[in-house]
Amino acid sequence: MLQEQALAVTLPDHKKRVTIKDVALAAGVSTQTVSRVMNKFSYVSEGTRKRVEAVVEEMGYRPSSLARSLSQQRSYTLGVITFGLKYIGPSQTLNGIADTADELGYMLLMKEIDKFNTANIENIIDSLLSQQVDGILWIAPEIGESHSWLDNSLSKVPVPMVFLAMKPRDGVTSVATDNFEGAVLATKHLLDCGRSKIGHIAGPMTWWEAEERKRGWRTTLEDAGLEAPECHCVEGNWSSASGEHAFGQLIETFPDMDGVFVGNDQMALSVLREAHRRGIQVPEQLAVIGFDNIPESAFFYPSLSTISQNLQLLGETAVETIVEMIQARQENQFIETQSRFISPSLVIRESTSPT
Template structure:
């Protein structure tokens, strides 16, 4: 017989377990001062033990707050953007907040004010601008923010002393990719860059350049090409790069999707990996471990980016108007070594 779904724990269950009234439990949840310390600690332990989660709606009725965060996002079709959004949703739910999503039709939406006003009409308590930075879109958005805007956090953008910003170390990750290729004896290292309108594509290209220069290797235009993040564009860009840079013995590809296109080209043309060509991607998609051969790549903490954004935003929200110092947080990347640089042994 199918199992019955577990009954949801209620505030009444918590009260009965503590032998107190539901009103007392409610006062603890709402951080009212008129509860004895011993009772407060008992209720808090019981809430944790039973897994009770007060609903955002119930709390909003008590406190006259929405317990809702707004998220402005563009490029939802891209894997990185969607993973970050998942992290936002997970952490917001964990903190007892809902999420109201506003997707921009284009990266370069010229006027952000109607979007902010739409979110405020839903009484959001804070906003996450989840990017990505594309040309000057974030600077334009920051210049247009109304004075009555709720707390806001910007992701994947240049630091701004007026706002909390959270990003990923694209530059350091790219350098780590090139340094890994250098460590296995490669000297002719090409690049398939992402679209340079994107800040993260420019940062990864800069990391590639600086790592080569530090190793005493020249950087020239014929050593790199550009795709649009898709597998098809990666294959086409790599085909162009091969024709221009026949001595290339390795390539850093700015995302795993384009690296998949590179691997397809390599397979069709009988190029041996890693003997003839070593390949490093960027992202560490779940699928990259199952590419043939499996892909060495740079892991970026996309879900952690979303979770960190919620935590930083809620610090502002809970400060209730008190001025907090802004922060520029850069999350580290990690090299994941697989067969495209080290072979099957």
Template sequence: MEQKSKRPTIKQVAAAAGVSTQTVSRVINDRPDVAPDTRERVKQVITEMDYQPSALARSLIQQRSYTLGVVTAGLKFIGPSRTLNGITCAAEQAGYSLLLKELPHFNTNDIVPIFNELISHHVDGIIWAAPEIGSNRDWVDNFSYELDVPIVYLTMEPREGISIISMDNYVGGQLALSHLLEKGYRHIGHIAGPMDWWESQQRFKAWKDTLRNAGIEGNDNHWVEGNWSSASGYEVTQQLFQKYPEMDAIFAANDQMALGALTIVHQKKLRVPQDFGIVGFDNIPESEHFWPALTTVQHDQHQVGTLAVHEIVRIIESFRNNESPEYKTILLTPNLLVRNSSLK
């Protein structure tokens, strides 16, 4: 039985290209100190021989693991899962593996064991992808500065001295309210997400501020709090109609709750959008198949994950080059997808 040929070694590649193993290593690691013709010759030999550098050898030589730690929570929700998909794709393209830790619940503050495990696996950097909820970021101002590995945070209130990537939830809320007002709706209620979530707070603030700027005061009778689920949207919309009977539109903080609200509106025999307008948030795949199709704020959570990897790699490289990295907040601007649920 014919045996499979062994994988080529770096010595065999060097011999075939007529260079030293050190030169092959420099080409693999994209070092600048290689002549262009030599670089091309080595790359051609690598391709012809189908040489695959050893990740373990590379990590030992460069004293780095090419592994990123990712801390997330709530993967059953569409937002965190979309973000993780973006992280996974970008990390693969950048040549990094991932070590994933999912928090047992969103508001955990017992983060020392998580960091200990990630650091014990020699991760080069950490992406903290769990959203800011309640006091689950209280540790950031102290503990994170004691770590020897860089961290990029996702979906939290901007702070000085750390890198944060998030969607601009406030702008998203403004887009939704401005659209409803432009279409002639004046009694616009709000279904908020859980109000200990920073994202919910930003969308609520946009609802209240945009109404006030239009000369309309939103008060406690004009909004209710859901828990992101369609069932909660259904339940709290009934409560909202009792408190705000003249309501002629709803801005829901996510599409699932908007679906629950839409069901109640249909049950009340109100025509959408002629009698009643609805706008959601997230642009879940099902939203265009609601009846009528749902106007919604679209934000690219996959892109949040992609940018997180780019940022953490940038910071890692700054440290390796003995440079002081720039820490910054990146807020991605959402857009409004206008569909039939609000076209009065």
């Protein structure tokens, strides 16, 4: 399993880093002048500028952003705290974050957390702060103690923080998909398909997202003058396995169900499979709609109608928001906390409309 190859040695070249001093010396100017050339927009004569630039090029000088961060007391780096990189969501969100950060000239310092205990959270935040991050993005489901921590300690964090996919809360800036809106879209769509006996398979009620989606389902039905009793809803845990199980339960307590809104696609795909196994025709006998629009949904048989979250946009918005906050603080302005919501969209496929 370990294959030694070639002896090509990558070694010393231990030539020290080229510093601003070296450049200054070589160009016959002061370090300050070099600094001015590097940072543009300051008085430097055309001649000197060219000379310095030539030396910079020739010596391959790259300023140490470390030193710059130290002296400027800001790093152009954002801390990103993630939990559960294993779920699909964060990956696309990260993509949006990475792109936008890059665009706005920020680097990302990542920290993955495995457990939610307060000490842990504070350690991680401290370690980010000790790197002088200019702001912190929080991408983690809202469960356990994370929430109680907020009330106590958030105000102690000396840089802006933005929370992704978190329940809006006073004094906290967050960016989230509008799960309620998505659930309404989904449920309305089922109604539009002529269904009226609509069940729901929810995610774990400890998750805000699950709660919101369920609320969207209930509200829509009630607004339409229909009932949405508790027994028409079963709780899963987002996993395929739990979807299968939940569906079995639901169809027993609610046998004449003609439409079901499932809390996420992973569970919804299991529902399709399980329906097939039981000989229930989709969408004829049962219309199914999911949430998340995972790639496979489009290619399942039948393909799955769903709600698409714009996770890329979520990440982009989060970075934009935090950068605004950082700039505001830089200029010593007041910052109002705010909650931004990203609208999801309805994706109609075979599982709700007969082809």
